Amino acid sequence: MTAQIISGKEIAxxxxxxxxxxxxxxxxxxxxxxxxxxxxxxxxxxxxxxxKKKAAAAVGIGCEVMTFASSIGENALLxxxxxxxxxxxxxxxxxxxxLPKQINSLHVLxxxxxxxxxxxxxxxxxxxxxxxxxxxxxxATPKGILALLLAVGIELTGKNVVIxxxxxxxxxxxxxxxxxxxxxxxxxxxxxxxLSEAVRQADIxxxxxxxxxxxxxxxxxxxxxxxxxxxxxxxxxxxxxVDFEEAKEKASFITPVPGGVGPMTVAMLLENTFEAFCxxxxxxxxxxxxxxx
Ligand code: GUN
Numbered sequence: 001m002t003a004q005i006i007s008g009k010e011i012a013x014x015x016x017x018x019x020x021x022x023x024x025x026x027x028x029x030x031x032x033x034x035x036x037x038x039x040x041x042x043x044x045x046x047x048x049x050x051x052k053k054k055a056a057a058a059v060g061i062g063c064e065v066m067t068f069a070s071s072i073g074e075n076a077l078l079x080x081x082x083x084x085x086x087x088x089x090x091x092x093x094x095x096x097x098x099l100p101k102q103i104n105s106l107h108v109l110x111x112x113x114x115x116x117x118x119x120x121x122x123x124x125x126x127x128x129x130x131x132x133x134x135x136x137x138x139x140a141t142p143k144g145i146l147a148l149l150l151a152v153g154i155e156l157t158g159k160n161v162v163i164x165x166x167x168x169x170x171x172x173x174x175x176x177x178x179x180x181x182x183x184x185x186x187x188x189x190x191x192x193x194x195l196s197e198a199v200r201q202a203d204i205x206x207x208x209x210x211x212x213x214x215x216x217x218x219x220x221x222x223x224x225x226x227x228x229x230x231x232x233x234x235x236x237x238x239x240x241x242v243d244f245e246e247a248k249e250k251a252s253f254i255t256p257v258p259g260g261v262g263p264m265t266v267a268m269l270l271e272n273t274f275e276a277f278c279x280x281x282x283x284x285x286x287x288x289x290x291x292x293x
Contacts, residue, residue, distance in 0.1 A: 001223060003251040004152070008144070011151045012263035016059050019271055023060040032277035033062035034118065034269075035084045037095045039077065039103070040070030045096045055266045061273055064090070070100045077103060078111050085113040091277035092118030094269070097169070115279060118272040121168065129173060132180040137272050142174035144264025145206060145227055146181065152253055154204070154225055157182040162199050164188045164215070164241070165208035170229055174206060195219075207241035217246035226254040229261050 023032065034056055038049050049065055056063035066080065077099075084093045093116045099105045106123070114124040120137035128136035138146075149156065161178050165171040166189040175187045188198055190209070196219040199205055207215050208229035220226065230241030240257030248254050255261055 001250065001252060003226070003248045003254040005248070006148050006152055006253050006255045007259060008148055008255055008261055008264045009259040011148060012267040015147070015267045016055065016270065019267070019274060020059040023274060028281050030089070030277075030281060031060070031062055032091045032274050033064060033089055034092045034094065034273045035090045036063060036065045037077070037080060037093070038065060038067045039072055039096070040100050042098065049096055052266055052269065056270055056273070059270055061270055074103045074107060077108055081108060081111040085116060090116065091280060092116050092273040094119045116276055118269060118276050120173065120272070126173065129176050137276070138177060139169060139173045140265045140268035140272065141170045141229060141261060142177045143268040144261055145174060145229070146177055147268065148227065148255065148261070148264060149204070149225070154253065159183050159203040160186070160201055161204045161206065162186045162188055162202035163206040163208065164195065164199070165210070165229070167208065170208040174208070209241055211241055212239050213241070213243040215242040215247060217243065217250045220247060220250045222250060223252040224250070226251040227261065228255050228257050230257060231262065
């Protein structure tokens, strides 16, 4: 079997076009604005933030990037969050991670007002997701993975899913989201025993562990759906956590790296930002919540 490639690039592009149309046709007052808090000089974070700003502009969403030296103290950062929470022109707030060591990210993420927490990283929104509550802002990468699976028509109910990687950003929220969609989820991690055996039972495999080409073809059940969240640079080239060349001969669907999950993450963040804006303006949801959750 040769897998169908799931083009996140194309699916994300269509979603951004739809979103741009919704933003343009919004008949109320004001415009959605995303505030991005960037601390320190992490090169990868700077690139991610630049991409978010460019993508926001293309769909008609404002993006204000606030940068701070890595020496900023936790209290000073909490005051920045307080000001953004109170600013009526700001629809959504994200704090780019990782934060410098002296700052407790849980303290900072907990301070973001839940209705502006468009990354869905606060304990409040993580809790709403675990309750399968429709008001939950769902983290962008898990939301993007779900959107990819639904876009190519994969039935989720009753499927065995193995997620490799238990991060707060991807693995844990994705486990909750897919459980809410009636999957049976195994959340595997670096201490999991017989990982390849576990993966072999999976109808859907999500690799999100940051280990280049870890998942091999002989780990996969014939016809498995393979979602690769990894972005690794090896000898100057990008590769995922799945050995793509091997795995595509065994899988039924597979995401490439680059051009798979990555573009979806930014598109979902922008959808969440517009959703936050609509809720704040109208005190109701007007997009996304019912069509992609
Ligand atoms: N760092 C890595 N991925 C993300 C993300 O999706 N959002 C934020 N805020 N930081 C990140």
